[in-house]
Amino acid sequence: MMLPLPAVGGYFKVFCMRIGIFGTGYVGLVQAAVLAETGYSVLCVDVDASKVARLEAGEIPIYEPGLEGLVKHNRAEGRLKFTTQAADAVKHAGIQYIAVGTPPDEDGSADLKYVLAVAESIAIHMESHQIVINKSTVPVGTGDKVRAKIAETLKERGREDLTFDVVSNPEFLKEGSAVGDCMKPDRIVIGTNSRETEAVMRELYAPFNRNHEKIIVMDVRSAEMTKYAANCMLATRITFMNEMANLAEKLGADIEQVRHGIGSDPRIGYHFIYPGIGYGGSCFPKDVRALIQTAKAVGYETTLLNAVENRNNTQKTVLFNKLNAYFGGDLKGKVIALWGLAFKPNTDDMREAPSRVLMEALWEAGASVRAFDPEAMQEAERVYGKSDRLTLVENKEAALEGADALAIVTEWKAFHAPDFARIKNTLREPAIFDGRNIYDPAVVARHGIDYYAIGRGKTI
Numbered sequence: 001m002m003l004p005l006p007a008v009g010g011y012f013k014v015f016c017m018r019i020g021i022f023g024t025g026y027v028g029l030v031q032a033a034v035l036a037e038t039g040y041s042v043l044c045v046d047v048d049a050s051k052v053a054r055l056e057a058g059e060i061p062i063y064e065p066g067l068e069g070l071v072k073h074n075r076a077e078g079r080l081k082f083t084t085q086a087a088d089a090v091k092h093a094g095i096q097y098i099a100v101g102t103p104p105d106e107d108g109s110a111d112l113k114y115v116l117a118v119a120e121s122i123a124i125h126m127e128s129h130q131i132v133i134n135k136s137t138v139p140v141g142t143g144d145k146v147r148a149k150i151a152e153t154l155k156e157r158g159r160e161d162l163t164f165d166v167v168s169n170p171e172f173l174k175e176g177s178a179v180g181d182c183m184k185p186d187r188i189v190i191g192t193n194s195r196e197t198e199a200v201m202r203e204l205y206a207p208f209n210r211n212h213e214k215i216i217v218m219d220v221r222s223a224e225m226t227k228y229a230a231n232c233m234l235a236t237r238i239t240f241m242n243e244m245a246n247l248a249e250k251l252g253a254d255i256e257q258v259r260h261g262i263g264s265d266p267r268i269g270y271h272f273i274y275p276g277i278g279y280g281g282s283c284f285p286k287d288v289r290a291l292i293q294t295a296k297a298v299g300y301e302t303t304l305l306n307a308v309e310n311r312n313n314t315q316k317t318v319l320f321n322k323l324n325a326y327f328g329g330d331l332k333g334k335v336i337a338l339w340g341l342a343f344k345p346n347t348d349d350m351r352e353a354p355s356r357v358l359m360e361a362l363w364e365a366g367a368s369v370r371a372f373d374p375e376a377m378q379e380a381e382r383v384y385g386k387s388d389r390l391t392l393v394e395n396k397e398a399a400l401e402g403a404d405a406l407a408i409v410t411e412w413k414a415f416h417a418p419d420f421a422r423i424k425n426t427l428r429e430p431a432i433f434d435g436r437n438i439y440d441p442a443v444v445a446r447h448g449i450d451y452y453a454i455g456r457g458k459t460i
């Protein structure tokens with residue numbers, strides 16, 4: 001299956017200035033736009049016809065800073081196109097990215113049906129050598145499955161003469177800064193066992209590797225595991241801090257002071273040690289669960305990751321428990337103002353967001369919610385529809401009107417320096433429940449507002 005390539009540069013110039021990308025979600029669309037920006041001709045395929053129609057009409061289905069301009073510019077230049085036809089992408093290029101979802105199966109393991117469907121489509125339509133780059137987050141061993149699916153389909157076609165290679169190239173972008181992360185990656189992990197394919201990949205990513213060497217080449221399985229290990233490490237750091245925060249609250253310590261105290265140790269550092277109300281989003285929860293399942297399948301029990309998963313689920317209920325205690329266990333008829341719906345700032349993504357756990361618990365207890373988020377309002381309406389229990393308002397001040405208390409759920413910059421006097425005068429009960437520790441307790445107290453945050457000494 002290896003590429004018969006004495007002249008890698010020749011292959012690259014002929015086939016690789018053109019790229020096919022399967023999946024136009026956060027990863028596929030951003031990767032496509034960034035590659036097009038550097039000069040590649042990119043044809044994106046998605047099975048979601050309405051998404052493709054929107055993209056072709058110049059609409060961006062997700063909010064990601066900088067993405068809209070990039071997509072518009074490259075569409076106008078003719079370097080970025082969208083289709084529902086897999087055949088067109090395969091014909092277009094000799095490099096195909098798989099950037100489709102890998103949602104959790106019932107037991108938490110990654111469901112590979114979309115990844116394998118793309119592998120099959122590529123094999124059905126290919127007429128010349130293809131390099132298939134797996135960018136989706138996939139369990140160790142998926143490279144072999146993709147390879148087997150392509151080989152099997154080519155055999156069915158009677159085209160075993162066609163050659164291909166499968167590369168693991170996990171994506172480390174962060175939603176909210178995806179364009180920047182993709183333009184200037186910290187590292188480019190390439191999992192391949194072929195020197196020829198490595199050379200093509202190095203040439204493909206040369207525009208992103210100019211400042212210093214960022215490419216790390218390893219075998220396919222190690223590359224696949226690197227992605228899970230990275231996300232599980234970050235989820236563990238967050239969870240560790242949440243555990244410390246809960247303990248600090250009981251001990252009368254302020255976790256924010258502790259955070260500064262430990263972050264100053266260069267062995268620990270300041271990244272990913274913010275306590276809060278649990279990690280969410282489309283990656284950490286599913287990737288932690290998937291690695292737990294991968295380990296189970298080989299007879300290994302991930303006691304640490306099991307604890308991370310459990311603690312995180314509990315952490316998402318912390319803000320509700322505080323509100324419930326504050327109102328004496330009776331939230332019936334209460335109106336809670338929510339600032340923030342997205343799972344983190346600078347995105348409209350609400351997948352596994354702590355806001356969902358909080359709102360659903362409030363509704364269950366008979367309360368209703370008035371919510372504002374700078375970007376996730378449409379998404380909230382898509383998820384929950386229109387109802388009396390959830391009023392989506394046009395700005396953060398409007399969320400306070402008629403509300404009993406305020407909950408801070410996402411740490412958007414726009415929430416960092418509010419008009420505390422207005423909060424005090426508008427809320428029925430002057431109380432803020434801050435799930436992100438964005439305020440100084442002394443400042444809030446000076447305004448005569450009760451302040452309950454995460455791990456800041458004051459418990460309820």
Ligand SMILES: NC(=O)c1ccc[n+]([C@@H]2O[C@H](COP(=O)([O-])OP(=O)(O)OC[C@H]3O[C@@H](n4cnc5c(N)ncnc54)[C@H](O)[C@@H]3O)[C@@H](O)[C@H]2O)c1
Pocket residue numbers: 022023024025026027028045046047048051099100101102114117118135136137138171172173174175282283
């Ligand atoms: N979102 C992130 O921040 C992020 C970061 C790194 C890695 N990842 C991983 O990248 C992968 C994609 O994530 P995402 O957030 O972009 O997903 P997404 O759900 O936003 O998008 C996936 C897209 O793939 C399309 N699709 C499904 N089957 C297809 C097929 N057969 N052909 C063409 N398109 C098809 C879907 O319609 C959808 O538009 C996942 O494995 C995820 O874990 C995500």
